[in-house]
Amino acid sequence: MAIDLVHDTQEVFRTFLHCMSRPGTIKNIEEIGRPIGQHEYCQHSIFVSAITLLDAETRFHVVGEQADLIEEFLSSFTYSKVVDLQAADYIFIMKDAKKQMIKEVFKEAKKGTLTNPQQSATILIETDRLSNGNQLTLEGPGIAHTQNAEIVDSEFWIAERAEAMKEYPLGVDIILIDRKSNIMCLPRTTIIHKREVY
Amino acid sequence: MQLQTHFALFDEGSKKEIRRAILKGVAIPGYQVPFASREMPIARGWGTGGLQITLSIIGKQDVLKVIDQGSDESVNAVNIKKLVNKTTGVKTTIETSEATIIQSRHRIPEVPLTEEQIMVLQVPIPEPLRWVEPSEFKTKKLHAENDYSGAWLMLFEQIMKYGKTATDADHPVLVHDRYVMAPSPIPRFDNSKIHQSEALILFGAGREKKIYAIPPYTNVVSLAFEDYPFEVETFDGKQCRLCSATNVFLDELVNQETGSTEYQCNDTSYCLSMLNEDGITAEVEVAHAR
Numbered sequence: 001m002a003i004d005l006v007h008d009t010q011e012v013f014r015t016f017l018h019c020m021s022r023p024g025t026i027k028n029i030e031e032i033g034r035p036i037g038q039h040e041y042c043q044h045s046i047f048v049s050a051i052t053l054l055d056a057e058t059r060f061h062v063v064g065e066q067a068d069l070i071e072e073f074l075s076s077f078t079y080s081k082v083v084d085l086q087a088a089d090y091i092f093i094m095k096d097a098k099k100q101m102i103k104e105v106f107k108e109a110k111k112g113t114l115t116n117p118q119q120s121a122t123i124l125i126e127t128d129r130l131s132n133g134n135q136l137t138l139e140g141p142g143i144a145h146t147q148n149a150e151i152v153d154s155e156f157w158i159a160e161r162a163e164a165m166k167e168y169p170l171g172v173d174i175i176l177i178d179r180k181s182n183i184m185c186l187p188r189t190t191i192i193h194k195r196e197v198y
Numbered sequence: 199m200q201l202q203t204h205f206a207l208f209d210e211g212s213k214k215e216i217r218r219a220i221l222k223g224v225a226i227p228g229y230q231v232p233f234a235s236r237e238m239p240i241a242r243g244w245g246t247g248g249l250q251i252t253l254s255i256i257g258k259q260d261v262l263k264v265i266d267q268g269s270d271e272s273v274n275a276v277n278i279k280k281l282v283n284k285t286t287g288v289k290t291t292i293e294t295s296e297a298t299i300i301q302s303r304h305r306i307p308e309v310p311l312t313e314e315q316i317m318v319l320q321v322p323i324p325e326p327l328r329w330v331e332p333s334e335f336k337t338k339k340l341h342a343e344n345d346y347s348g349a350w351l352m353l354f355e356q357i358m359k360y361g362k363t364a365t366d367a368d369h370p371v372l373v374h375d376r377y378v379m380a381p382s383p384i385p386r387f388d389n390s391k392i393h394q395s396e397a398l399i400l401f402g403a404g405r406e407k408k409i410y411a412i413p414p415y416t417n418v419v420s421l422a423f424e425d426y427p428f429e430v431e432t433f434d435g436k437q438c439r440l441c442s443a444t445n446v447f448l449d450e451l452v453n454q455e456t457g458s459t460e461y462q463c464n465d466t467s468y469c470l471s472m473l474n475e476d477g478i479t480a481e482v483e484v485a486h487a488r
Contacts, residue, residue, distance in 0.1 A: 006205050010257045013217045017255065020224045021398040021413040022313075055214050114342035118222040118231045141227050141374050141416035169376060173225040187225035187413075189374060 003033035003048060012052040016175060019185040024138040024147030026130055030181035041066060041073045042126075045181035046092065049124060053090055054080035061085050063101050064094025085109065088121055095126045099156050106160035109172050117169040120188075128152040130178040140190040149184065149192075151176060158192055206253040207285040212236050216254040216409070220400060223411035228373025229341070230324050230408040238404065239281065246404025248301045248320035249278055255316065255400075256282065256299060261289045263297035268305045268447070268464035275303075292467045304367065306388040308446050308468040311397035313414065319382045321403040324410065326370040326380040346378045349421060357426055369428070372419045373412060386420070386430045387447045393418040438463045440480040441472035 015027045035044040054060060056079040062070045063085075070092070071082045085091065085108045093102055105123060112120035133150030136158075165171040171188030186192070206213070212234075219233040238246040245266075256262065262282055266275035270292040278301065279290045291297050294309040301318040311317060327337045330348035340348065349370050356364045363369070367383040371392070381392060382401055392399055392412055399412045412418060422428035433448045439460045446468065448461040463469035473480055 005210060007258060009210070009214075010255075014255065014257060016221060017217075017224065017316075017398070020221055021411075053214070053218065055211055057211075057215065058218075115338050117226050117229060118219070120222075122221070142224075142413040144415045169226050169229060173221070189225065189227065189413075 002036040003051065005051070008033040008048060009052040012048050015183055016049075016052070016185065019175075019183050020142075020173070020187055022142045023140060023186055023190040024132065024143060024149045024184060026132065026182050026184050028180070028182050041069045042092075042094065043177075043179070043181070045177050045183075046094075046124070046126060047074070047077075049175065049177060050074045050078060050080075050090075050092070053122070054078035056080065058089045059083040059087055060090040060092065061088035062092045062094065063097045063105055064092075065096040066094070070094065091121050091123045093123060093125045095128065102156045103160050106157055106164045106172065109164070111164060111167075111170040111172060114170065117171075120170065120172055122173045122175060124175045124177060125157070127154075127176055127178050129180075130176055130182045130184045134195055137193040137195060138186075138190050139193065140187075142187070143190070151184070152178075158194070161186075162192070203285050205286055206256055207239075207281070208236070208250075208253050212250075213254045216250055219409045220251065220255070220411065223400070223409050224398070224413050226377075227412055227416050228371075228377030228379040228410060230379075230403075230410045232407055233409050235404045235407040240277070242405040243322060244274060245278055245301070245303055245320040247402030247406075247409070248303070248318045248404075249281070249402075250404060251318045251400050251402040251409065252278075252282060252299060252301045253285075255318075256286055256288060258286070258288065260298045261291050261296055263291050263294060263300045263467075265300070265302045265305060265307070265465075265467075267303060268449075269466045271466065293471070294467055304383045304385075305447070305464060306384055306391045308463075308465045309471075311391075311395060313396050315397040317395075317397050317399040319384070319399065319401045321380065321382040321401050321408070322405070323368075324380055324382075324401065324403040324406050324408040326378050341377065344376070346372075349378050353421060353423070353426075357423070362429070363422070363426060370421045372421060374416055378421065379410065379412075381418075385447055386428070389418070389420045389428075389430070433461065436461045438469060438472075440482070441469050441476070441478065443469065443472055 011032050033048050059081045109121040129152045131150045132148050134148045135150040138147040174186040176184040219231045223231045264275040264279045266272040294307040299316050303320045327348045331337050353363045367385050369386045373379045401410045420428040437444045447464045449464045451460045
């Protein structure tokens with residue numbers, strides 16, 4: 001079997017847990033499970049992430065050129081329901097998503113309520129490259145002092161994310177996945193500063 | 199016929215649901231995330247919350263340590279360790295530094311935790327406002343409105359009655375400047391260990407169906423008044439009768455025959471490692487346990 005539903009999902013979850021509790025930390029999940037072949041409409045790391053998080057109790061939405069195909073593909077493996085942006089627990093933003101749509105996601109995604117802040121969306125963003133370069137500085141719980149991060153195309157959503165986090169504890173949590181299956185997480189508590197360009 | 203249990207006992211659906219709750223808990227430090235607490239092969243109130251977290255996060259590579267009120271060898275700790283070991287095959291240890299997951303009831307080990315470790319604490323009553331407000335509906339609203347006057351009032355009343363805050367254990371803390379949280383019944387002595395901890399700390403309340411978390415390097419402040427600062431238990435001038443350790447949490451033991459009071463490390467594995475380090479042989483009375 002290409003993916004071990006017990007142990008592979010456990011490993012992916014622990015990667016998420018480590019990265020979510022240490023924002024900016026990068027961990028790789030490339031070695032976890034083997035791609036299942038030509039039926040895969042998204043990169044393998046997105047697929048194992050979906051398998052780890054989604055089931056029939058969750059609702060999700062995909063944004064991107066091939067959204068319909070990917071939605072059908074992920075839903076058939078997880079029994080998770082495809083819903084509108086506003087109702088989704090998990091939102092996948094694929095690399096080919098239009099800039100305007102990315103902004104829309106942060107505006108429309110569930111932020112939770114003050115009594116139930118956990119009823120908010122987790123956004124998984126596919127990006128070209130993640131690194132600890134000095135484009136951005138991260139601050140907040142999970143970070144000892146500050147943490148450097150470089151996220152390709154982050155300029156399309158950083159301002160919108162900040163807007164969505166305005167009223168902590170309301171907000172959205174982000175899991176970033178790059179082409180090399182690197183993972184970085186940005187929970188709602190993380191404050192992102194753009195580094196000044198000299 | 200011998201039935202083979204599934205890895206870590208739980209079905210994958212249960213694990214997934216608990217994992218999602220844990221991730222949300224980490225993203226909102228100190229906030230109690232509701233979850234569908236499962237029936238466990240141990241009774242509620244015996245660490246089902248902690249056990250559910252442990253079983254959902256544990257993998258083949260993990261090394262597990264379970265402590266009950268500082269002791270690795272108590273019935274509760276031993277049985278939880280056995281259950282996890284039997285269903286997962288993971289290695290168990292009493293050495294704090296060796297463990298990757300430490301499940302504990304009412305103590306945080308004396309040995310500082312590291313970035314590679316996850317601390318899982320069992321929680322009987324996760325709601326710090328429960329003593330002043332019995333309704334869950336209302337306490338949820340109080341958390342939403344950031345209204346913690348009840349917690350302050352509780353401490354104020356203790357000062358009026360006893361001249362000091364008399365929480366003993368489970369002294370409420372303010373997490374990341376937003377949520378007041380019950381740190382589980384750890385002694386006040388341990389409260390400082392969850393402030394800016396290097397390890398991730400997860401809290402599980404099985405009976406009350408809540409999971410919450412404190413990520414590493416998070417500000418955790420014990421509630422106190424300016425004129426009545428937070429005080430921890432002191433053991434000035436006292437030392438462990440076995441390993442002579444000071445600056446650790448000590449148990450007070452009364453010698454039945456002589457009536458004298460003796461002190462001993464509460465963290466048994468720490469005491470043992472101190473004894474081994476110094477090559478001391480300690481004689482311990484075990485007649486009462488037979």
